[in-house]
Amino acid sequence: MKTSDWKQEFREALTGWYREEKRDLPWRHTRNPYHIWISEVMLQQTRVDTVIPYYARFTERFSDMKELAYAPEEELMKMWEGLGYYSRARNLQSSVREAYETYGEVPADPEKFGKLKGVGPYTEGAVMSIAYGIPAPAVDGNVMRVLSRILLIEEDIAKPKTRRLFEEAVMELIDREDPSSFNQGMMELGAVICTPRRPKCLLCPVRDFCGAYHEGREEELPVKSKKKKQQSFPQTVIALRDPEGRWLMEQRPEEGLLAGMWQFPTAETADPEEAVRIISGRHRLTVGPIEEAVRFRHVFTHRIWEVTAYAASVPDRGTPADRSGWFRPEEFDMLTLPNPTKKVRAALGL
Known part of the structure; x- marks a missing residue:
């Protein structure tokens, strides 16, 4: 006492x-x-x-x-x-x-x-x-x-x-x-x-x-109010492979979530057809038939990503947007990849 x-x-x-x-x-x-x-x-x-x-x-x-x-x-x-x-x-x-x-x-x-x-x-x-x-x-x-x-x-x-x-x-x-x-x-x-x-x-x-x-109050303390419920956001990934086995990667903006990190082309939509339209327009290329690779949920502090990833081939490299480029799988280790991208990479066996 x-x-x-x-x-x-x-x-x-x-x-x-x-x-x-x-x-x-x-x-x-x-x-x-x-x-x-x-x-x-x-x-x-x-x-x-x-x-x-x-x-x-x-x-x-x-x-x-x-x-x-x-x-x-x-x-x-x-x-x-x-x-x-x-x-x-x-x-x-x-x-x-x-x-x-x-x-x-x-x-x-x-x-x-x-x-x-x-x-x-x-x-x-x-x-x-x-x-x-x-x-x-x-x-x-x-x-x-x-x-x-x-x-x-x-x-x-x-x-x-x-x-x-x-x-x-x-x-x-x-x-x-x-x-x-x-x-x-x-x-x-x-x-x-x-x-x-x-x-x-x-x-x-x-x-x-x-x-x-x-x-006998050790389980009651400390007092902590509940956090606001996290919002969920759809993320559709279209991993694109060219005829030479290179994959298109995008670098995220310098500010904001996962700033400056690299990811497979992504659109904030749950509709894969819309994602294909967005990404093909962004990089000026033609996307072949898509095949689902993986689905998962990634939890951040204040938000949740509901991720669905697809893979597709392209006949040529188009004109990639700024801060984008084509990479062989062995070159991925030179890039800083966030965990969601690593999960997609693993699902693709790269």
Whole structure:
């Protein structure tokens, strides 16, 4: 149960547990602020096991800020391929370039670092505390869940304004001698013990301080309003093969969903005949009979694609639209392909 000096006891229990029990992860073996920055961006909305090999390849290829700041975008996106949420890669490169050109390093100043384009409050707090030992709040979903239960906070964590409440709570509790272990301990606790469903309360190092545990409300908290229902959009893919075995690929616009990535010709319609008309007009070519290859649903954060893919042959290459071209299957690996396109490629056996 909580005592008059429970905050000190809480932070000692949390940081002691973290130092003994933390998972062995590659970014925990460095104090390099640039590498820690990379890991924190990759870990946003992505599983730890998925990130580990990407982090290793990325920090080897872009070993310092200058390497990443001036890397060709095509290479950057190829290195990020498969991690998803591709705007993270572009924002990371942009903010690293700004930091390199302005400071020559990752500034050890929360205000300066936080003002870099693309650096949000969580990234600011995580990098400053882990790399530089600066007491700063790093509030993500794991931390909000833990504190909702510890402190019986009933505000809706889905509302942006609620984050400030949790940031203030962290600053009340944070270990100013070791803010790195405190913040990472909070994240670790939320990831492996204080999970969204069926939290492992009997294994929790801070259950004595947890209001939700003592009141039997751990499954009720945090309060989180439901997201709006995702809209579904039809996507009809017509994969086109020329007489020499090349396939037509289109590069998506530089802004928006899957920006700059390559795909088989696609039209936002559920009608395959309409898709053929759109795509043949776009590339000024004649499309032969189409044959269905695969159907699947691809879920993004805010939308769902209902994809139906067909294959067809063309007698000649026509006049491809801008940002398009013909490629042999062995050349596909040079292109940055989003996961929906990879699924179509696999269905076609390419």
